[in-house]
Amino acid sequence: MAVTVLELQSLRDWAQAIPVPERAKQSLTIGGAASAAFGRGTVVVEIDSDTHCRVEFGVAPAGTGNTFYIPALTPRQFHVVAGHKVIAVAA
Secondary structure, rough: OOOEEEEOOOOOOOOOHHHHHHEEEEEOOOOOOOOOOOOOOOEEEEEEEEEEEEEEEEEOOOOOOOOOEEEEOOEEEEEEEOEEEEEEEEO
C-alpha cells in the first residue's frame, strides 16, 4: 500500500499550457507518518495511491480531522500551503 505525493507549481490536468514537471516526490505508507513539509514554491500536490485511502493536510495532520477520500489508482490534485504536510490513512 503506497501513496505517492508529487509537489507541483501548477495544475497539470485541464491546463492550457505545457505541464510543469514535478518538483519533488515523496512516498508515504498508509497509516504511517506524515509527509515532509511542502516546499516554498509548492502550490499543488498530486496524490496517487495503489489502494483506497483518505488524506488530511495541515501543519501536523493526524488523519483524524478533515480528510479527503482518494480511490485507488485515481490521481487527485489539491491546492496546498507551503510548509504544510499530508498524511494518508485507511479508507
